[in-house]
Amino acid sequence: MEIKLELVAVPVRDVDRAKEFYERVGFVVDHDHTVSDDVRFVQLTPPGSACSIAIGKGLTTMSPGALDNLQAVVADADAALADLTAKGVEASPVDEQPWGRFVYFADPDGNRWSLQQIPKWG
Incomplete structure (x- = not known):
């Protein structure tokens, strides 16, 4: 079974504030549809x-800011940090771990992201 x-x-x-933030980070807006007074769907892709x-x-029924560990992979943590800070996004210094190099940031609601540079083994 394949799962994607x-x-x-x-x-x-x-x-709108979240959409502007994610666009500033570099996410592409794929869809922005208001379905009804109760439903609006905005899809963004890194x-x-x-x-x-x-x-x-x-x-969703989750509270705003409830996600505390969204993780994505980047080629270079230093470049990711430089890119985020150049765009005015508050981000942590690069965190060096044996399993990767990480940069952390949060959206305006407090949903937290980590960007991991995977180590080269061998």
């Missing part, structure tokens, strides 16, 4: 990713 993770709902308070996030209204 393609969409993760990220709970936010203010859809550059190079097969998995997208969905923010909006009426998409």
Whole structure:
């Protein structure tokens, strides 16, 4: 059986503020549809990713900011940190671990992300 993770709902308070933040980080807006007064669906995809996030209204029962460990992979943690800070995103210094180099940041609602540079083994 093949399973592909393609969409993760990220709970936010203010859809427009979150959309602007993720666009600033570099995510591409794939869809932004208001279905009804109770449902708005915004899908954004990080550059190079097969998995997208969905923010909006009426998409999840999670509280805004409830996600505390969304993780994505980058080629270079130092470059990721430089890119985030150049875009005005508050991010941690590079965290060196035996299993990778990490940069951490959060969206305006407090959903936390880690960007991992996977170590080269051997």
